[in-house]
Amino acid sequence: MKKTVLVRSTMTGCWLLVLFMSSVVQSANPERVIVEEALGWEQAVEKVLYCTVSTPFTYQISSHAQAQLTTVKPVGSTVNAGELVAEQDSYYLSREIDIIRTDLELVEIQLKHAKDELSRLETLRVSEMVSQSQLGDLVLQVDTYRLNRQRLKQQLQTNMYRFEHLKHFAPFSGQILQVDASPGERLDMGQRIVRLLPIKKKQFECKVPQEHAPKGKSLTDFHFRLHGKLISLRDIGVTVDINTQNLTLYFDGNSDEFESLLVGQRFQVSMVEQAAKMSLTESITRVPSDAVKLVGNSHQVWTVDQENKVDKVSVRILDTLASYFIIQSEIKPGDLLVVVGHEGLEVNQNVVAVSKAGS
Structure with a gap:
């Protein structure tokens, strides 16, 4: 038994020696x-957005009256704010205004006469020389003339507004994109004449993958640069492109420094995301x-x-x-x-x- 124990102790010592030597070799x-x-x-993390220049709207000039179109600027014309774009003939509308004014004079005379007659009969009523029904008829007549005068005044105001808008002026500087009516054509109320593209009212539309788009309160974690200059994010689209799964970001481009950018032009914007906390x-x-x-x-x-x-x-x-x-x-x-x-x-x-x- 004692010999067996001695052999096992010797073997254990050898294994320890091997492990120690291996560690020394590994260390060496x-x-x-x-x-x-x-x-x-x-x-920060910077991403490139691919953008285009667009306009937030195009302005539609339409007819306010049934009148013949006499002049209109051709397609492609550049106009300044306040410049005449189109004009309609004023003859028929001006005659209608004259007729309304004549009717107003007539109803004023009728109303004055009815009031005078009512005042006279009210005096006679005290002495019971006039019946109550006669007095009532005159009161109705006075009210009718008064309401008729009011209606004619409102009609005159409406036609005067239409008359003033027979000349169509550009509300801002722009370019005529489309002409929908021809000189000599008698237009109806609301009929389109020209479509005007604003020159200085621009916006930038940039596409960004949905998962990288700014969300809610995280807007403060992003800023955007165009040619190294900061631009302000105006809005984030609420629809996703079916094919690309991109969202659209909208920026105002009305600054003078972006005047050289043309509608439809493509460019790039840097979207810089501040690092997480x-x-x-x-x-x-x-x-x-x-x-x-x-x-x-x-x-x-x-x-x-x-x-x-x-x-x-x-x-x-x-x-x-x-x-x-x-x-x-x-x-x-x-x-x-x-x-x-x-x-x-x-x-x-x-x-x-x-x-x-x-x-």
Whole structure:
């Protein structure tokens, strides 16, 4: 029995010796990994939006009266605010106004006569020389003339408004896009004459994938630049394009600095998203895509410190570039990241870091 125990003790000692020697060899020959530096990045994520210049509306000039069209500017004409665009003949409408004024004079005379007669009969009524029914008829007559006068005045006001709008002036500077009526044509009320495109009233329409669009209170986390200048987001579309699943963002483009942009012109706008709220130890960096590994549902990066020991850091991907990721994490610009040799690494393990450029 004693011999058996001695043999087992000897074997156990040998195994311990082998493990110790293996550890020494491993310590003496650390793992070789290839590394790259993390690069600095602005504390924001920038995306390019593809946009077009449009107008918020086109202005329709229409007829206010049944009158012949005498003149109209041709398609393509550029007009200034207040300039005459089209004109209708005034003969028939002016005669209607004269007739209404004559009717008004007549009803004024009739109303005066009825009032005088009512006043006279009311005096006779005191002495009971006039019946109550006669007095009532005169009161009705006075009220009828008064209401008729009111109706004629309203009719005169309406026709005067139509008369004043036989000449159609441009409400703003613009260009005539379409002419819907010809000189010599007798127009009806409400019939279209020309469609006017505003020159200085512009808007920008930019497309953005639905998942990247600003939402609600997060609007303050975004700003937009055109040729390096900030532009203000006016509104966000409430419909999604069926084919592209893009939303439309609307910007005002009425500033003089955008005067050279033409309706229908394509251009690009930079949408800059401020980084999500970070702790004091976090920053935004640009790292090689080979340094980021997906483990379960999270992304991780192996770093190498000044003592050549590795550590595993969880990161949040903010954006993707051609061969880089923009990440938010505790990694700082200049930190060494393992891009080749991740397999089998353990936290605090010693490694030999070799620059990718020199490998």
